[in-house]
Amino acid sequence: MKTFLEEVNEKINGVPIQRCYHCRKCTAGCPMAFAMEHNPNRVVKMIQMEKREEVLASGTIWLCVSCETCITRCPNEVDIARMMDVLRQMAIETGVGAKEKNILKFHEAFLANIRMGGRINEPTMMVHYKLKSGDLFSDMAMGIDMFRKGKLSLISPRTRDMKSVRRIFEKTRQS
Numbered sequence: 001m002k003t004f005l006e007e008v009n010e011k012i013n014g015v016p017i018q019r020c021y022h023c024r025k026c027t028a029g030c031p032m033a034f035a036m037e038h039n040p041n042r043v044v045k046m047i048q049m050e051k052r053e054e055v056l057a058s059g060t061i062w063l064c065v066s067c068e069t070c071i072t073r074c075p076n077e078v079d080i081a082r083m084m085d086v087l088r089q090m091a092i093e094t095g096v097g098a099k100e101k102n103i104l105k106f107h108e109a110f111l112a113n114i115r116m117g118g119r120i121n122e123p124t125m126m127v128h129y130k131l132k133s134g135d136l137f138s139d140m141a142m143g144i145d146m147f148r149k150g151k152l153s154l155i156s157p158r159t160r161d162m163k164s165v166r167r168i169f170e171k172t173r174q175s
């Protein structure tokens with residue numbers, strides 16, 4: 001049976017995370033570290049220590065916004081953004097789900113939006129999320145404000161290469 005570390009490395013399919021020597025440059029640059037229960041390099045350490053349940057149940061993996069600042073700063077090119085993605089997928093597949101309230105629904109609304117047009121359209125994504133979560137009115141005032149300031153558009157952007165988008169989703173479904 002594979003260890004947690006082996007499984008994560010296999011799914012990352014890139015630089016093995018044991019290359020990390022815990023310099024903490026990733027954590028120092030991470031815009032979400034302030035809100036994370038375990039900072040990014042600590043998650044690496046926990047995987048190295050085989051803390052599977054603790055890692056998959058942690059809210060940290062759902063707070064990563066995939067900005068890739070960490071990999072840009074890492075002297076060893078450890079792809080923490082990809083690692084977080086892998087961990088989220090493992091949490092879903094093993095039935096652990098997401099610790100943060102409604103975050104899995106947000107994740108699903110985000111992916112559904114990408115699947116539709118290859119790009120994010122904030123208003124339609126938020127409507128989708130609101131309907132899924134039942135949290136209908138909590139940020140309506142902010143939404144109206146953003147719309148008035150021209151920060152939100154009702155016109156949905158669509159990539160010209162929808163074939164590739166469909167191929168990516170299909171490939172993910174099969175793996």
Ligand code: SF4
Pocket residue numbers: 019020021022023024025026027041044070073074075076077078080
């Ligand atoms: S920057 Fe890279 S080597 Fe340094 S702690 Fe983060 S993952 Fe490890």
Ligand code: SF4
Pocket residue numbers: 026029030031032033040063064065066067068069070071080081084
């Ligand atoms: S990709 Fe995630 S872990 Fe890396 S810096 Fe951005 S938010 Fe932090």
